[in-house]
Amino acid sequence: MTIDLEDLGLDAGGYLIVQRALRDLPIGSRLAVHGRDPALRVHLAVWSREQGHGIDLSGPAPTVVKGSATTARWSRARRAGDPGPDGTLPHADVRWGLAMRGALVEEGGPPLHADLIDRGVVWAEAAQQLYQHGAARQWNPDTAVRWDAPFALPSEIEGAVVQVMTYLVENEYAAMQIPAGFIARMHPHYREVMQVLAIQVADEARHVEVFTRRAMLRSSEMGVSGAGGRASLQTLLDETDFSLAAFLLSVLGEGSFLDLLEFITRHAPDPVTREVAGLALRDERRHVAFGMAHLKYAADADRALLGRLRTAVERRHDALADTAGLNQDVFDSLVVLAAHAWTPESLRSGWNAVQALQKAMNEGRQRRLVQLGFPSDEAVELSALHTRNFM
Ligand SMILES: [Fe+2]
Numbered sequence: 001m002t003i004d005l006e007d008l009g010l011d012a013g014g015y016l017i018v019q020r021a022l023r024d025l026p027i028g029s030r031l032a033v034h035g036r037d038p039a040l041r042v043h044l045a046v047w048s049r050e051q052g053h054g055i056d057l058s059g060p061a062p063t064v065v066k067g068s069a070t071t072a073r074w075s076r077a078r079r080a081g082d083p084g085p086d087g088t089l090p091h092a093d094v095r096w097g098l099a100m101r102g103a104l105v106e107e108g109g110p111p112l113h114a115d116l117i118d119r120g121v122v123w124a125e126a127a128q129q130l131y132q133h134g135a136a137r138q139w140n141p142d143t144a145v146r147w148d149a150p151f152a153l154p155s156e157i158e159g160a161v162v163q164v165m166t167y168l169v170e171n172e173y174a175a176m177q178i179p180a181g182f183i184a185r186m187h188p189h190y191r192e193v194m195q196v197l198a199i200q201v202a203d204e205a206r207h208v209e210v211f212t213r214r215a216m217l218r219s220s221e222m223g224v225s226g227a228g229g230r231a232s233l234q235t236l237l238d239e240t241d242f243s244l245a246a247f248l249l250s251v252l253g254e255g256s257f258l259d260l261l262e263f264i265t266r267h268a269p270d271p272v273t274r275e276v277a278g279l280a281l282r283d284e285r286r287h288v289a290f291g292m293a294h295l296k297y298a299a300d301a302d303r304a305l306l307g308r309l310r311t312a313v314e315r316r317h318d319a320l321a322d323t324a325g326l327n328q329d330v331f332d333s334l335v336v337l338a339a340h341a342w343t344p345e346s347l348r349s350g351w352n353a354v355q356a357l358q359k360a361m362n363e364g365r366q367r368r369l370v371q372l373g374f375p376s377d378e379a380v381e382l383s384a385l386h387t388r389n390f391m
């Protein structure tokens with residue numbers, strides 16, 4: 001068989017024509033390559049050797065002798081599942097590396113440094129849907145909040161808002177770092193889960209921004225950061241098991257934060273505080289939904305999971321037994337934030353609102369625990385063991 005590259009150099013795309021001509025030829029076939037490029041003979045000899053073909057330079061036109069190396073190379077390749085959302089396999093091979101799901105993966109290449117490689121350990125049936133939902137609902141912190149909305153607060157009320165924002169920001173840092181750490185450990189074969197977590201990290205980055213901006217809006221002095229609250233967050237950062245972290249952070253922590261953000265939205269003394277809390281609340285509902293969806297999937301795959309979740313709550317409670325939990329300043333600031341004024345009547349109503357908040361958080365946790373399959377008496381017990389820091 002003969003082909004003519006005319007004046008096209010092998011190094012300028014001519015190899016594609018040679019490759020295409022060789023594709024359907026049987027091993028051992030000869031392909032004479034004509035052309036006017038002065039470097040054709042040299043380039044073809046090098047290319048043929050690289051591709052595992054023979055080269056015969058004795059005739060008037062250099063001739064490629066199709067070798068078996070390329071065929072063997074792809075005959076040992078494996079399909080990495082199927083590309084669609086139903087194409088995941090129960091176990092992802094680290095030797096696939098970063099290959100796209102469904103790709104024909106050539107042997108060799110470095111193995112991926114991932115340890116979250118089993119579907120039962122990371123998956124949620126709703127992952128694709130939650131990712132798309134999150135991607136479509138990203139908001140711009142600069143324009144979504146009316147930063148210049150007029151308001152004037154007494155300095156103690158403004159101070160309470162700043163204290164609550166100071167507390168929120170450190171919790172948002174934890175919520176940002178934890179999924180980021182799991183992305184780095186996850187096999188991209190389960191890409192929908194990685195995408196959900198990536199959107200979640202971006203959500204938390206915006207929460208950090210808007211809470212920081214609200215804190216600094218009228219004040220140059222930030223609130224306090226209690227050691228007990230940070231100890232509580234550290235136990236979340238230290239949790240290396242994906243399902244246990246999803247449970248402690250997303251179901252119990254972010255679940256409690258749904259009520260907290262709703263409380264701030266409802267009782268905010270100014271429009272900026274109301275808006276930033278409301279925007280974060282929208283995102284947090286999705287984070288809780290993913291945690292629930294994952295744990296339902298994982299509990300179906302592994303009946304022993306509920307027992308491990310229970311142990312995780314108890315262990316965390318014991319680890320935090322000697323710490324204060326929620327900083328008193330944060331608690332007081334929530335009362336003052338909801339009171340709006342420094343009168344006995346206003347403080348009574350702020351106090352009652354915080355009591356109602358804690359009741360709502362407790363009921364929300366119990367409801368989610370029951371949804372995951374815990375009997376209601378156990379749900380009551382576990383909810384009570386949840387950290388006093390809320391997150
Ligand atoms: Fe958040």
Ligand SMILES: [Fe+2]
Pocket residue numbers: 175204254283284287
């Ligand atoms: Fe979150």
